[in-house]
Amino acid sequence: MPDTKTYKLSFIVLTLVLLLCFFANISLGSVFIPFQDVFNGLIGNPTENESWQYIIHEYRLPKAFTAIIVGSGLGVSGLLMQTLFRNPLAGPFVLGITSGSSLGVALVIMGASLFGGAFAGIFVSKWSIVIAASLGSFAVLLLVLIISNKVRDTMAILIIGLMFGSITSATVSVLSYFSSAEELKQYIFWGLGSIGNLTWDELFIFFIIYAIGIIVSLICIKALNTLLLGENYAKSLGLNLKTSRLLIIIATSLLAGTITAFAGPIVFIGLAIPHMTRQLFNTSNHKILLPAVFLFGAIVMLICDSIAQLPSSDLTLPINAITSLIGAPVIIWLLVRKRKMVF
Amino acid sequence: MRFLTLLVTYSILLSSCKQEKQQAAIPINKLEGTQEIISYAKGFSITNYKNHKRVVVNSAWPNSDKVFTYLLVNKGEKTPEHDINSKIIKIPIKTLVAVSTTNIPALEYLGVDNSLIGFPNTKYICSEKIRKRVDNGDIKELGNDLELNIELLLELNPDMVLGFSVNGVDKKLDQIEQLGVPVVLDGSWTEQHPLGRAEWIKFVAAFYNKEKEADSIFKTIETDYLKAKEAAKTVARKPTVMSGSTFKDIWSIPGGESFIAKYLEDANTNYLWKENDNNGSIQLNFENVLEKAQNAEFWIGAGNFDAKEDMLQGHKGYAFFNAYKNNQVYSYTKRKGAKDGLLYYELGTLRPDLILKDLIKIAHPELLNDYELFFFKRLE
Numbered sequence: 098m099p100d101t102k103t104y105k106l107s108f109i110v111l112t113l114v115l116l117l118c119f120f121a122n123i124s125l126g127s128v129f130i131p132f133q134d135v136f137n138g139l140i141g142n143p144t145e146n147e148s149w150q151y152i153i154h155e156y157r158l159p160k161a162f163t164a165i166i167v168g169s170g171l172g173v174s175g176l177l178m179q180t181l182f183r184n185p186l187a188g189p190f191v192l193g194i195t196s197g198s199s200l201g202v203a204l205v206i207m208g209a210s211l212f213g214g215a216f217a218g219i220f221v222s223k224w225s226i227v228i229a230a231s232l233g234s235f236a237v238l239l240l241v242l243i244i245s246n247k248v249r250d251t252m253a254i255l256i257i258g259l260m261f262g263s264i265t266s267a268t269v270s271v272l273s274y275f276s277s278a279e280e281l282k283q284y285i286f287w288g289l290g291s292i293g294n295l296t297w298d299e300l301f302i303f304f305i306i307y308a309i310g311i312i313v314s315l316i317c318i319k320a321l322n323t324l325l326l327g328e329n330y331a332k333s334l335g336l337n338l339k340t341s342r343l344l345i346i347i348a349t350s351l352l353a354g355t356i357t358a359f360a361g362p363i364v365f366i367g368l369a370i371p372h373m374t375r376q377l378f379n380t381s382n383h384k385i386l387l388p389a390v391f392l393f394g395a396i397v398m399l400i401c402d403s404i405a406q407l408p409s410s411d412l413t414l415p416i417n418a419i420t421s422l423i424g425a426p427v428i429i430w431l432l433v434r435k436r437k438m439v440f
Numbered sequence: 441m442r443f444l445t446l447l448v449t450y451s452i453l454l455s456s457c458k459q460e461k462q463q464a465a466i467p468i469n470k471l472e473g474t475q476e477i478i479s480y481a482k483g484f485s486i487t488n489y490k491n492h493k494r495v496v497v498n499s500a501w502p503n504s505d506k507v508f509t510y511l512l513v514n515k516g517e518k519t520p521e522h523d524i525n526s527k528i529i530k531i532p533i534k535t536l537v538a539v540s541t542t543n544i545p546a547l548e549y550l551g552v553d554n555s556l557i558g559f560p561n562t563k564y565i566c567s568e569k570i571r572k573r574v575d576n577g578d579i580k581e582l583g584n585d586l587e588l589n590i591e592l593l594l595e596l597n598p599d600m601v602l603g604f605s606v607n608g609v610d611k612k613l614d615q616i617e618q619l620g621v622p623v624v625l626d627g628s629w630t631e632q633h634p635l636g637r638a639e640w641i642k643f644v645a646a647f648y649n650k651e652k653e654a655d656s657i658f659k660t661i662e663t664d665y666l667k668a669k670e671a672a673k674t675v676a677r678k679p680t681v682m683s684g685s686t687f688k689d690i691w692s693i694p695g696g697e698s699f700i701a702k703y704l705e706d707a708n709t710n711y712l713w714k715e716n717d718n719n720g721s722i723q724l725n726f727e728n729v730l731e732k733a734q735n736a737e738f739w740i741g742a743g744n745f746d747a748k749e750d751m752l753q754g755h756k757g758y759a760f761f762n763a764y765k766n767n768q769v770y771s772y773t774k775r776k777g778a779k780d781g782l783l784y785y786e787l788g789t790l791r792p793d794l795i796l797k798d799l800i801k802i803a804h805p806e807l808l809n810d811y812e813l814f815f816f817k818r819l820e
Contacts, residue, residue: 127591148595155619156590206609225609274690275723279606286586293590294615411581413589 104385107378111392115165118399122161125408128152156293159300161399163292166307167360168398172370172390173314174352179371180321180383181345182255185440188368189353192254192346193237193261198357199288200265201233202226206284207276226287227299227358234354237261242346251328251342289415290361292402303359310351314387317345321383365420369428370394375439376431397424476651479662480636483627484643486651491517494526495646500625501605502720508625512646529622532649533599539585540604541786543626544570546644549657549790555648558596560585566777566786588612593621600624600647632719634699634706634792635662641790664793665706671807672708672800679803681709682733682763684721685743686755691729692721700741703792707799712736726757738802739763740770740816744782748819767818770802774817784815 124135130153134144138153171189178187189195205225240261245254273281295303320341323331332338356363374390375381401419432438473494476486483499493512500508509526513519519528537558538544544567547553553570560582562574573579580596583589593601593616601623603613617623624647628640638661645654681704684693694700695718696711704711712733716722733739739761745751748769751758758764772784788795798816801808 127589128595146595148597151619152591152594156594206607226611277606277721283586283606283609286584291587291611294611296615296618411583411589411592413583413587415587 104378108388108392111389111396115392115396115399118396118403119161119165122164122399122403123153123157125403126152126157126406127409127411127413129409155296159295159297160293160402162300163295163303163360164398164402165395166304167292167356167363168366168370168394168396169391170307170310170352170356170394171363171367172374172394172397173311173387174349175367175369176371176374176383176386176390177314177317177321177345177349178367179440180324181342182251183324183327184255185372185438186368187255189349189357190262190362190367192241192258192349192353193265194234194350194353195357195362196262196265196269197233197235197237198230198354199233199362200268201229201231201236202287203269203272203284204233205229206287207272207280230358231354233265234350234357237265238346238350238354242343245342245346246339287361288417290363290417290420292360292363292398292416293413295359299359303355306351306355310348310355311391313344313348313351317341317348318383318387320345321387325381360416362417363420364417365424366394366398369424370397372428372438373397373424373431376435379439381439476642476646478639478642480633481628481631481639481643482636483630484640486642486646489520492520493531493646495643497625497627497643499630500627501607502630504608504627504630506608510622510624514649527622527624529600529624529647531647533647535596535598536600536602536647537582537593537596537598537621538602539588540602540626541565541781542628542789543602543644545787545790546641549641550645550648550650550653552648552650557598558582558593560588563779564777564781564785565779566775566781566783568778571778586610586612588616590615590619594619597621602626602644604629628789632697632699632702634703634795635665637699637789638662638792661791661793665796668793668796668800669706672706672796672804675708675804675807677804678708678710679737680733680735681711681738681740681803682729682736682761683711683713683739683741684729685745685751686726686729686757689726691724691726693724693729694741695719695722703796703799704740706796707803709738709799709803726755730757730760733763734760735762737763738768738770740799740802742769742771742819744773745769745771745819746773751819767820769819770816771819772815774813774815788815 123139124130124132130149134149135153138144138150144150174189178189178191179185182191241254241258244257248254248257273284320336323334323336324341328338353367370393371390374386374393378385378389380386401423402416404423405414405416405419407413473487473489476488478485484495484497487494491514495510495512497508500506511520511522511526511528512531513528515530515532522528534555535557536555538556539560541564544565547556548567548569556570556579558580559565561584562579562581565571565574570579574581580592582592598621601616601621603623604626605613613623626640626643628637631637639658641658642651642654645651683700684691693713696714696716697719698721701711701714705714713722742751748764763769773782775783777783794814797808797811798813801811801813802816
C-alpha cells in the first residue's frame with residue numbers, strides 16, 4: 098500500500114483538476130464567450146456583451162455548482178451503499194430512494210389524468226416537483242427504516258429496497274399509460290435529468306440538505322471501515338451495528354433523495370464513481386476513499402456537463418446520456434487494464 | 441435530530457408555496473377601465489386604462505385555479521401602482537420568443553412576424569415566410585420546448601416569451617422568468633369553442649397595440665364560420681361520425697364537450713360520443729369503440745396517418761370499421777411544412793372557419809360544391 102505522502106500528492110492533483118474543470122465548465126457553452134470576458138464576468142467586471150455577464154452569473158455558475166454537488170453527493174452515497182451492502186452493484190437506486198422520487202414526480206405530472214384536476218392543483222408551484230420528489234423518497238426511506246428495524250439482515254434490506262423500486266415503477270407505468278402525450282413528455286424529460294435549471298435560491302436550500310448528508314457520511318467513516326470486515330466481525334469489534342446502519346442509510350437518502358429531487362434521477366454516477374476511485378487509488382480505507390470519491394465525482398460530473406452542452410453548438414444533450422456513454426467505457430477500460438476488481 | 445432538520449426544511453418548502461397562493465388573492469387596481477369585448481374565449485380578459493392595459497389569464501391550463509395578471513404599459517409611460525403578482529410588460533414589444541406553432545399565424549396575420557427572433561424545434565414550423573427567416577438565421581433555434589436553451593435565450597434577450605403550460609409544472613419557464621425575461625402564458629388551447637381559440641389573436645395583439653387589426657381579422661373568421669354553420673343546419677340528414685385512433689389497445693377519443701365535438705356538432709353531424717361530458721379526450725378500449733362505431737359513416741381525425749395501409753400497421757382492428765372499408769377515413773395531414781410539420785396544428789387554431797368548412801365538405805359535400813378540402817384529406 099502506498100504511504101500517505103503519495104495520497105497527499107494525489108489529492109493536490111485532484112483538487113487542481115477539479116478547479117480546472119470548474120473553470121472549463123464555466124467557459125464552455127452554447128454561446129461562445131471569450132476567456133477574457135468569462136474572467137471579467139466572474140469577478141463582476143463589465144463584459145463586452147451585457148447578456149454574457151448574465152449568462153455566466155445566473156446560468157453557468159449555478160449549473161457548475163450543481164454539477165459539483167450532484168457528482169460528489171451521488172458518488173459518496175454510492176460508496177456508502179456499496180460498503181454497507183458489501184455489494185459492488187449497489188448504488189443510491191437500490192434502496193428504492195430514486196424510484197420513490199420518480200413516483201412522487203409522476204403523481205404530480207401525470208396524476209391529473211387518473212385522479213382528476215384536484216390532485217394536480219395541490220402541488221402547482223415552482224417547488225412542486227422538488228417537494229413531490231422529496232416526499233416520495235422520504236416515504237420510501239421511512240418504510241425501509243421501519244423494516245430494517247425488524248429485519249436484521251442487510252441483504253434482506255437490499256432485496257426489500259429493490260422490491261419497493263419495482264412497486265413504484267409499476268405504479269408509474271400505470272400512470273403513464275393513461276396520460277396525455279404532453280404529460281408523458283414532461284415526465285420523460287424529468288427522467289433525463291437536468292442540472293441547468295436551478296437558481297441561486299434553490300441552490301442554497303439544495304446545498305444545505307446536501308451538506309447535512311455529507312457531514313453524516315463523514316461521521317460514518319470509522320463504521321464503514323469496520324463494516325468492510327463483515328457484519329459479525331464488526332459486531333465483535335464493538336460496533337453498534339444498528340445505529341451505524343441507520344446513519345449510513347440516512348446519509349444516502351439525504352444525498353440521493355435531494356439530488357433526485359432537484360436534478361432528476363442522474364444515472365451511473367452513484368454506481369461508477371466509487372469503482373473508478375478504487376481502481377485509481379487502490380485502497381479500501383474510507384478515510385482516503387471518501388474524500389477521493391467526493392473530488393472525483395465532482396470532476397466527472399463537470400466534464401459530463403461540459404460535453405452535454407456541446408460547446409459552441411445550439412444543441413444540448415440530456416446529461417444522463419453523457420454520464421453513461423462516457424462513464425461506462427472508462428470503467429470497462431479500467432477493469433480490463435487492472436484485470437481485477439478492487440473491492 | 442436529522443429527521444427534525446429534514447422536516448423543518450420540508451415545512452419551509454411547503455410554506456413558501458402556500459405564501460405564493462395567498463398573495464395571488466390581493467385585489468388590485470381600483471381605476472375605471474373599459475373592457476375589451478371578448479365574445480367566445482373564456483380564458484382571458486383585457487381591460488384598457490388610460491396609459492396601460494390589464495390582461496388577465498384565468499385558464500392557462502385545464503382546471504387551473506391560478507390567475508395570471510399582466511400589466512401592459514406603453515413604452516415611455518409611468519408604471520401604475522400594482523400588486524407584486526402583476527407582471528409588467530413594456531409595449532409595444534419589439535422582440536419575441538414563442539414556443540408554440542399556434543402563435544405563428546397570429547403574428548403573421550397581425551403583420552408582426554418580424555418580431556419573432558427565437559423558437560424551439562423550428563422544424564415544426566410550416567409557414568414559408570417564417571421558414572425563410574429561420575433559414576436566414578433571423579430566428580434562432582432554441583432546442584426543445586421543454587428544455588429551451590437558456591444561454592441562447594439570454595443572449596437573444598427578447599422583450600417577452602410567449603409560452604404555454606400543460607399543468608403549471610414548468611421548471612424552465614419559471615427559470616426564464618427569474619432570469620428577468622417576462623413569460624406570458626397562452627391558454628388558447630384550453631378553450632372549448634373553436635372560435636374561442638381563434639379569439640386569442642386579440643390577446644397576442646394586445647402586446648403589439650394591434651387590437652383593431654385583431655378585431656377585424658377575428659370578425660371575418662367569425663362571420664365565415666357562422667355562415668358555414670348556418671348552411672350546414674339546412675340539411676336534415678346527420679351522418680354518424682367516429683374519431684380518434686388507438687395506441688396499443690387504448691383508444692383516445694375526443695370527449696363530448698371537447699372542441700372537436702363542437703366542430704362536429706356545428707358541421708351538423710351525429711358524433712357518436714356527443715353525450716359524453718368530458719372536455720378533453722377519453723380513453724376507451726378497442727372493443728368498446730368497435731361495438732359503438734363499427735357502422736359509423738365517417739371516421740374523421742384518425743391520427744397522423746397518411747394512408748390507409750399505414751393504419752393497419754398500427755392496429756389490425758382498424759379494418760373492421762365500415763368507414764375504413766368504405767374509404768371514408770379522413771385525417772388532417774393534407775398540408776405539411778418543408779420539414780413535415782402539420783399545417784393543421786399551426787394554422788388550425790386561428791382558422792376554425794376552414795376546419796368547419798372541411799368537415800361540412802366531408803359530411804355534406806353538396807353544400808360546398810366549389811370548395812376543396814384545406815386541412816383534411818381522405819386516406820386512400
